Amino acid sequence: MITIYNVASFVSMIGTCFGLFSRVPQVYKTYTTQSAGDLSNQTMLINIAANSCFLFYTVVNEQYPIMLNCLSVITLEGSLVYMKHRFGKLKKSSSQTNLIDVDLSSMTGEGPPVLDSEPVQLD
Numbered sequence: 001m002i003t004i005y006n007v008a009s010f011v012s013m014i015g016t017c018f019g020l021f022s023r024v025p026q027v028y029k030t031y032t033t034q035s036a037g038d039l040s041n042q043t044m045l046i047n048i049a050a051n052s053c054f055l056f057y058t059v060v061n062e063q064y065p066i067m068l069n070c071l072s073v074i075t076l077e078g079s080l081v082y083m084k085h086r087f088g089k090l091k092k093s094s095s096q097t098n099l100i101d102v103d104l105s106s107m108t109g110e111g112p113p114v115l116d117s118e119p120v121q122l123d
Contacts, residue, residue, distance in 0.1 A: 012065065019069035023076035027083075036084035044084075047077045 030036045051070045058067035 016065045016069045020072045023073060023080070027076050027079055030080060030083050030087070034083075034087045036080065036087050039080060039084050041081070041084065044077050044081050048074055048081075051077070 055070040
């Protein structure tokens with residue numbers, strides 16, 4: 001017989017699976033692009049703190065699937081904090097030139113060059 005507790009356990013397992021993999025795409029993108037400037041330190045630290053509190057609750061109440069979820073979120077968020085610290089705040093351009101080191105002193109504010117040709121008439 002299916003009870004509300006069986007349904008709740010099943011839904012909890014689905015939520016745990018989503019939780020286990022929720023940060024993987026962000027960690028992968030941050031690692032491959034080596035750009036973490038758009039990530040919020042405050043959000044990551046709040047997620048770590050919240051899941052640490054949940055982790056304590058799950059240890060006391062022996063909620064092992066949710067404990068696994070908390071551990072994975074803490075690990076993935078911690079890796080994002082580390083990568084943000086390691087990769088810095090400014091992404092390299094497509095030419096792999098570090099945008100911090102670009103010398104802009106030779107640039108003028110006049111805009112693109114103007115051609116000295118006659119305007120073309122379109123019919």
